[in-house]
Amino acid sequence: MASAGTPKAIDLSHHLNKLSLSRVASPLKDIIKYMHEPGMISLAGGLPNPSLFPFGELKAKVYAPETDLRSSEEPSSPIQFSIPKYAPPYHKNTLSAALQYGSSYGSARLSSFIREFTSHAMTPGFSDFEILLHSGNTDAWNKVVNILCEFGDYILVEEHTYPSSQALWVPMGCKGVPIPIDKDGLIPEALELVLKNWDQTLPGIKRPHLLYVVPVGHNPTGATLTLGRKKAIYKICVEYDIIICEDDPYYFLQFPPYVLQSQRTKEEPRPASELDGQAYVDSLIPTFLSLDVQGRVIRLDTFSKTLGPGSRLGYFVCNPLFAERILRATEVTTQAPSGLSQAVIEELLISWGQEGYLRWLLGLRDSYTSRRDWMCDLIAKSFDLVPSPANIVDDVVAVQKGHGSTKDAVPYFSFSFPKGGMFVWIKLYLPCTSTYQDMKATSPSHETATAKWAEAFWMDLIKEKVLLTPGSYYTPIIGGINERMPLEPDVIFFRLAFSFETREEMQLGIERMANVFERWWS
Amino acid sequence: MASAGTPKAIDLSHHLNKLSLSRVASPLKDIIKYMHEPGMISLAGGLPNPSLFPFGELKAKVYAPETDLRSSEEPSSPIQFSIPKYAPPYHKNTLSAALQYGSSYGSARLSSFIREFTSHAMTPGFSDFEILLHSGNTDAWNKVVNILCEFGDYILVEEHTYPSSQALWVPMGCKGVPIPIDKDGLIPEALELVLKNWDQTLPGIKRPHLLYVVPVGHNPTGATLTLGRKKAIYKICVEYDIIICEDDPYYFLQFPPYVLQSQRTKEEPRPASELDGQAYVDSLIPTFLSLDVQGRVIRLDTFSKTLGPGSRLGYFVCNPLFAERILRATEVTTQAPSGLSQAVIEELLISWGQEGYLRWLLGLRDSYTSRRDWMCDLIAKSFDLVPSPANIVDDVVAVQKGHGSTKDAVPYFSFSFPKGGMFVWIKLYLPCTSTYQDMKATSPSHETATAKWAEAFWMDLIKEKVLLTPGSYYTPIIGGINERMPLEPDVIFFRLAFSFETREEMQLGIERMANVFERWWS
Structure with missing residues (x-):
């Protein structure tokens, strides 16, 4: 809970764009005011x-909520x-309300549950935070960009970024x-460098004022920001007056560190004492929201990864202020989320209660931890994993099975064991393959050779009947519609999801992947 | 059903705005293509x-569907x-699908039901029409404006227009x-006049290319376009290359003509032979869509008025083409409508079947017809209704109760018996009130006096505990954010809804309204 001294949000109205500043409240608000006067007959x-x-x-x-999802x-x-359709007044959730037009705020009872949950599980750093329902984080990000960005604005993004989020702003003339x-x-230092040198690098161009960040189990890289980095980034954003859009669907899927299967103690049923919502909340890396003493974080939360x-x-x-401007936009665009969705989720959460919902999230976290472990175990089974050399920041390097202890083992790819989310992100080192050397010899540039190699390798994976997501899908767009950030030469990336397939399917997929690696590195 | 000779839509791509033309398909479409190959393991x-x-x-x-809603x-x-959560393949509707991410197209089974329904009940005039789900007509209108309009565009609207629809485009710099x-x-002739004289009236300004129209039971005026007018308007829109956005939530609420209670035969249960979906469909005034042989109508249909x-x-x-561009926008903004809403409505409609859904709509139409009759009967009970003189186009003029047969009865207001929708629209004639004469004497203009009188009268209605919607809420915005169309002097309007209140509440409301009229006209 916010303590007594928690500050209020500062005035950030200068961040609003023209569109948002031009929105006016509906005249119907007067109607609503009078409608509820006692004895009033409304024909309005x-x-x-x-x-x-x-x-x-x-x-x-x-x-x-305590369901064992790993079973x-x-x-x-x-x-x-x-x-029910109708109900006595003490029953707060009815179909006659859920199916009716509602305020664009959405259900007060659901919002109130969420407010209590947020106060407790996130302790926002400013006291006058508002909760406003939306129709999922895609809808939410659209609304954020549409209150803050003008045509042509630059937006700060991670160097691998979620494609749908940039497909929104690219047609608006924005650049990453x-x-x-x-x-x-x-990396905070990298962020600061860009901002510090902005006026030298792009003189006359408005400095970005919006940072889009997926802080936990980042899509696609699986990276999770440390608390230290969050603090450093927040400080830079205060200094350079940046709004942080914290798109955090995987927040409750933060995992304990990965331990190799061989070193892992046999999985025991968790003792009842550990099934403790408070301990779980305390184990989570605090959000940007919790660090935010100015109200410059817009946090996007969603039930997509936790309930469906x-x-x-x-x-x-x-x-x-931002909540009010988004509400004005919501009134004339999406309106409130589906009343049926609201009613069902509200009743589910209230049946569970605050502690129950935390239990559910904890169970879900355990389930995704197992899935993370499956995938990492299976990679370790099909490849040898060796510690990364100093020039590779990832946790381990994967080499051909059985060659991990040889001195001259050739790196296939490196990766880090995810501490959250749904993805493993692998970085492939191409120079050791003869195909890449051949392509480089016949290509006009490193970049062309890398792209050509990536396409051919991906198609060979597909021929082997295993589908990965090419890392190039996540390359930021920095100029016109098709101008992407230049690719790093000699390396490519793939994203592997451990969220959906069964363990058996995963095993088959990783084995097939290993076959393709062996062919291309032989 | 479309006959064999039904033409395809013509190329209307020149209507798309820059934003819409700049949208590109997601690279993930390649993933989806390969994902469904037999034997593929997808980690993507x-x-x-x-x-x-x-x-x-x-x-x-x-x-x-045959429920008697008037009971x-x-x-x-x-x-x-x-x-169910999971089900054998022949059961098409499951929670595991409804709660999952879905294509922005939405459910194929629901869309297919709607396509069959539309083909039969509306017979679109072009053969390659598409069905695309949206999250209600507010969402839909937002998407239409955002594929067609540039900043500052003029949009053709009815002279009383739905406030939320214009609250969308006003901040976009558009003008009505x-x-x-x-x-x-x-009025078709009025539309033609505006378009014909456009270049003389506003030289150098781009002619409007979008008409927003609510053709049945118009909100707020309750007006319903005749087939003749629809044909004339469509012809003009072809000539001047206008896209018609047909926002038609009340289409299935078209009523038989109103008959005064005294002349009405006692309401009998409808004979079974009349409960005929086909006869009902045939009784409806055809849509703009059915007249459209070029694909220039974007029809917005909604379950809001028919299911909730x-x-x-x-x-x-x-x-x-328009469907594809809207789909691209949907992918990065709202995504598909709520899966729970889709699943529930889909199952409801498929349980009912095509004929059942028509029966439901027919029953609903009957129910709203009764409500229309209640309100008109109650107005006739609290006022005397006399035939309109030649200079008033409305059906009747309401005068003080008991004075309908006197030669010098003073008109309170005129109105027409609605042939569809949920609203009665009354036009008040102010010059016969001494308060208005006083206000005119002390006001700088007719318009100021009219606005002042309207406000005072509305507040007196509220004091009497009856709430109506002021007609001024529906005045189009023709310039900057607050520049509205000049009000017609000496008259004001109110909208009365017959959709919600009980008959008893309606009676009380109309009686209170009559009290206020008597006071102000005495």
Whole structure:
């Protein structure tokens, strides 16, 4: 909880763009004010009468929060709840309300649950933070860019960045400013360098004022920012007056460090004392929001990774001014998220309670930890993993199986064991392959050779029936529609997801991948 | 159904704005292509595994389509359906799919139901129309404006227009071009005049290329366009190359003509033979879509008025190019509508079937017809209604109760009996009130006096505990943020909704309204 001395957000209105500053509140607010006066008969509303909605009741069977998700059996003893059409006033959730037009704020009861949860699990650094529902982080990022950015603005992004997030702003004439990252996420010194030298590098061009960052289990690299780096980045953003958009869908999927299978103690059922929401919350690296004493962080939270993306439901945590401007935009664009999604998620969360929801997240975290372990174990099974030399920042280098102890083992790829999220990010070292040397000899540039090699290798993986995501998909766009950041020569990247496939499928996939590596490095 | 000779949409790509032309497809489309190859192991996806969604089953109790909505009792014999988490392949609707990320197209099964329904109930005039789900008509209109309009564009609108629709484009620097309307909707000759004289009136300014129109039960005026007018408007739009955005939430709420209660035969249960979906469809005034042989109509349909607005679910019917550009925008903004909304509405519609859905709409139409009748009957009870003189286009003029047959009855207001929708629109004649004469004497202009009178009268209605919506809320914005179309002097408007209140509440409201009129006209 925020302590008594927690400051309020400072005035950041100079960050708002023209579009956002031009929005006015609907005149209908006067109608709403008078509508609720006692004894008033309103012929002003225009809402359909709920007796004309063809729904009588919605019932859901949901998992108990303590469900062991690592078990392959369907969970027993589910919780059941019902959302009736009409209900006495003490029953807060009805279909007649869920199916009606609602305020663009969304459900007050759901927002209030989220506010309590956020206060406790994140302790925002400013006291007047607001919760505003949205329809998932894609919707949310669209709304952030549309209140802050003008045509042609530069936006600070990680040097590998989520493609949908940039596909939004590229047609708006915006450009990415890639900031180097490593396994611990965005590098503060690199950020500072860009900002310090901005006026020399691009004289006359407006300095970026928005940083887009995925701080935990970064998509695609799996990197998780350390607390030290978060503090350093926040300090730089204060100095250079940058708004931080903290897109954090994987926040509750922070894992304990990976331990090689051979060194791991057999997995025991977790003792009851460890199933402690508070200990879990305390184990999480604090958010940018928690460090933010000025209200310059716009946090995007979503239920997509924790309850199901199809709900299209999430929420902003941000300062009151930004929340109000986003609300004005929401009224005339998306309106509130689906009332059915709100009603179902609200009832689920309130059935579970605050502690129950934390338990669920903890169980989910354990489940994704197992999946992370599966994938890392399987890579270790199909390749030999050796410690990285000094010039490689990743945790380990993968070489041909059985060659890990030979002195001249040739590196296939390096990677780090993810501390959060859903992805392993591998970096391939091409110079040791003869195919790459041949391509380099016949290509006009290193970059062309690298791209050509990447395409051929990817197609060979597909021929072997294993599909990875090419790292080039995540390259920031720094100029016109097709002008991407120049690729690092001699290396390429792939993203491997451990979120979906079964262990058996994963094993098959990694084995096939190993076959392709052996062919191309032979 | 479209006949064999139905033409395809013509090329209308010159209407797209820069933003829309700059959008590119996601590289992830290649991933999706390969993902479904037989035997492929995909580590590329990054979807959460559905075993980690905490939902086991969703069950709904819904009304039968033939439910008599005019009965005050809760409908008996509901239909029940279940959406299980997993299911055999022949069961098409599962929570594991509904809660997962989905294509921005939305559910293919739901879209296919809607396509069949649209083909039958609307017979689009061009053969290659597409169905694309959206999150309600507010979302849809936002997407239309954002593929077609540049900053500062003029948009053709009805002279009383829906406030949320213009609150979207006003901050985008767009301006409304108000086109006169009467009880039969937008006047074609007035539209043609504006377009014909455009270059003389506003030389050097780009002619509008988008018409926003609510053709049935227009909000706020309740006007419904005749087929003749629709044909004339379509012809003009072809001539001047205008895209028509047909925002038609009330299409299925088209009523038979109003008959005074005294002349009405007692309401009998409708004979079974009349409960005929085909006869109902045939009774509806054809849509702009059905007249459109070029693909220049973008039709916005929604379940908000027919199943419940909280579902935040509707669909575009438009040409393939516009659908594809809207889809590209959807991918990076809202994504598909809520999967829960889609799953529930899909199952409801498929349980009902095509004929069942038409029956439901017919029942709903009957219910709103009764509500229209309630309100018109109640106005006739609290006021005397006399035929309009030649200079008033409305159906009737309301005068003081008991004075309808006196020669010198003073007009309070005129109105027309709505043929669709949810609203009665009344036009008040101020010159006969002494308060207005006083205000005119002390005001700098007619317009100031009118606005002052409107405010005072509205506040007196509120004091009497009846709330109406001031007509001025619907005045188009023609210049900067606050520059509205000049108000017609000596008259003001109010909108009365008959969609929500009970008959008893409506009666009380109208009686209170009559009290206020008597005071102000005495």
